[in-house]
Amino acid sequence: MxxxxxxxxxxxxxxxxxxxxxxxxxxxxxxxxxxxxxLGVGVKTNPLVDGDDIPLVLLPDIAWYAEKAYFDNGExxxxxxxxxxxxxxxxxxxxxxSAYFSFLHPANFLVPSNGSTNSVAPDKPDSSDxxxxxxxxxxxxxxxxxxxDVASRKWAINGGIRGHYFLSNGEWQLSFQQDISNxxxxxxxxxxxxxxxxxxxxRFGISLGVDWKSARLIDYYYGxxxxxTELKELxxxxxxxxxxxxxxxxxxxxxxxxxxxANIGYRRLPQSxxxxxxxxxxxxxxxxxxxxxxxx
Numbered sequence: 656m657x658x659x660x661x662x663x664x665x666x667x668x669x670x671x672x673x674x675x676x677x678x679x680x681x682x683x684x685x686x687x688x689x690x691x692x693x694l695g696v697g698v699k700t701n702p703l704v705d706g707d708d709i710p711l712v713l714l715p716d717i718a719w720y721a722e723k724a725y726f727d728n729g730e731x732x733x734x735x736x737x738x739x740x741x742x743x744x745x746x747x748x749x750x751x752x753s754a755y756f757s758f759l760h761p762a763n764f765l766v767p768s769n770g771s772t773n774s775v776a777p778d779k780p781d782s783s784d785x786x787x788x789x790x791x792x793x794x795x796x797x798x799x800x801x802x803x804d805v806a807s808r809k810w811a812i813n814g815g816i817r818g819h820y821f822l823s824n825g826e827w828q829l830s831f832q833q834d835i836s837n838x839x840x841x842x843x844x845x846x847x848x849x850x851x852x853x854x855x856x857x858r859f860g861i862s863l864g865v866d867w868k869s870a871r872l873i874d875y876y877y878g879x880x881x882x883x884t885e886l887k888e889l890x891x892x893x894x895x896x897x898x899x900x901x902x903x904x905x906x907x908x909x910x911x912x913x914x915x916x917a918n919i920g921y922r923r924l925p926q927s928x929x930x931x932x933x934x935x936x937x938x939x940x941x942x943x944x945x946x947x948x949x950x951x
Contacts, residue, residue, distance in 0.1 A: 691716035693916055695945015701755050702924060702936035705801040709754075711943045742819040750811035750834065752868075752876045756802060757810070800932035805883040808876050811838035825850040828864075834872070841872025860904040870895045870927075877931040889932050896925025902941075909946070916947040 697711030718727040723734045732746030815832035828847040834840050847864030873893035880890055902920035909915060922939040929937045 689718040691949040693947040697943030699941040702934050703755050703802045704935045745816050747814050753808050753810045756808045800889050809838045812836040839871050839875035841869040843868045856908050858906045862902045865899040867897050873928050877928050891931045894927035896927035899923050912949055914947050917944045
């Protein structure tokens with residue numbers, strides 16, 4: 656059943672040919688590929704115990720747009736409605752949550768297709784159990800559990816819907832995603848506002864949003880049970896939670912193909928997730944500074 660659901664979605668997408676200009680600063684000619692690459696210095700932090708931070712040095716940007724169908728950095732979609740003020744699309748993509756458990760996950764290397772970066776502070780245990788780090792992260796040293804010692808977390812495939820409402824220099828997005836691969840059978844929903852400024856040839860943008868993730872999704876990736884260890888004191892059941900985030904982007908062209916590029920993002924993790932012995936940080940940070948090249 657899962658295979659046929661995925662196959663049917665792909666066949667729908669391939670049968671017709673996302674309006675390229677609605678998803679970014681640059682327009683893409685219909686039925687053509689957009690190829691780009693960013694080179695620089697950056698990092699995306701990993702909130703998991705013994706999880707490796709992801710170095711951001713070489714980031715490919717791969718997209719293809721037809722009249723309605725599109726592929727954008729790992730997301731395959733179809734835009735059903737495209738108007739001056741509104742647009743609406745369905746899409747499939749890889750679950751990004753599994754990227755923290757697998758260094759080679761595409762989400763760690765491709766430019767995000769939707770511009771997102773990833774609030775409640777975790778419960779404070781007794782003072783003898785915590786270590787205060789410079790950025791006020793709270794780490795429970797007695798209940799830490801390395802991701803090297805847990806069962807494998809599989810990659811899931813999401814099917815989703817997304818709506819856009821366009822303003823003169825801004826955009827609202829509302830989205831919902833469902834695991835269609837039966838890995839965790841969870842859901843996630845999000846609301847985001849993006850605003851852009853243009854001063855001469857300097858572009859600046861800000862994105863503010865919040866994602867809700869279901870208990871099944873959080874428990875599958877961050878829960879600890881008999882699949883991981885028989886020590887009951889380490890067991891943890893994840894619950895649904897909200898993750899607010901903010902990101903800033905800046906870009907200035909150098910010439911027709913090259914441009915300076917910088918971005919920084921912050922995502923706050925909920926108590927329903929940070930209580931897991933697999934998690935040692937209550938936030939995710941990402942930053943990048945470099946140059947981008949767009950192939951003709």
